[in-house]
Amino acid sequence: MYSNDDAAALYDLLNPWEPGTWPADTFYGELVMAADSVLDVGCGTGTMLHWAREQGHGGRLVGLDPDTAALARARRRADVEWVEGTAAAADRLGGGFELAVMTGHAFQFLATDEELRASLAGVHAALAPGGRFAFETRHPQARAWERWNPANGSDLTDHAGRALRVWHTVESVVDGVVTFTGTTADPDGTVLRVDRASLRFLTEPALDRLLAEAGFAVEARHGDWDGSPVSGTSRELITVARRVA
Structure with a gap:
């Protein structure tokens, strides 16, 4: 059998965090380094926050994930806060984050309206007023x-x-x-x-309706990692939403 620990290590091999090589990592890396406090929702093995510390980020960095094997790998670095839990539990982290992110299409694992609403409410509560939530979902x-x-x-x-x-x-x-x-x-x-x-796989109107219900306004929306707008050939819906309520 291939253990949970093995699977977590394999994930790192299949999904290396390499800003400068992978456009998605570059996109999120710039956002993270520009924010004083960051919540990584669905942080997995923590490679993004490991990288941020290595790059000199001196603010609060918190990784949240329900996968204990992935968090065990994340905790190899002790200068980041690691919390076991789902996005819906983000409200218990004290709030005040300038930025929350969900990378690697993690947002798509929220498969029902109930999960989406609970998760968006948790992220909303974790953010400071005016804080931003960045994530991507594959365009259907x-x-x-x-x-x-x-x-x-x-x-x-x-x-x-x-x-x-x-x-x-x-x-x-x-x-x-x-x-x-x-x-x-x-x-x-x-x-x-x-x-x-x-x-x-959410459509753009359905996604925006759920964000608005949760107290977010879409600040930016891209169809690709180069910052281009959503078009009829876009493969992604890349969103930066701001907490407005």
Whole structure:
């Protein structure tokens, strides 16, 4: 079997934090370094906040995530606050944050209206008046899930030197929610681990309605990491929203 600790280490290998190399990391890195206090919602293994400290960020940095294995890796750095919990629990962090972020399409794991409303309320409470919330969600028009199949799997060597093959399989697409599995296997196909998840693909009007209900106003919206506006070919909905109520 492939343990939760192994999976957390594999995530870092598959998703390195490299501003200057990956445009999304550059986008968030600039926002983080410009803010005095930052809440990383769904921080995972904490690589973004590790990087911010290494770059000289001297303010309050807090990472929030429900995954204990991921947080164990995050806690290798002790000069950041690490809290186990979901976005809905962000209101218990004391408030006053200048910036909250959700990177890596983490926002899409909020698959129901109830989860979205509770999470947005938690983030809203954690922010100072006028604070900003930055996140991205895949634009449904790009139908990203159509490329999540075994033929597009990856062969790699993990942190322990094990050869692996990793792939995704879509189970269903219902009302904008895509349910899929991620499989980790030996190169010969022997399955070591299967993880199942559901992601919400929100339309722009539905997203903006939920943000407005939660007391946010959209300050900026991009269709790509280069700052271009949303268009008929955009693959992303990149949002910076400001707390206004």
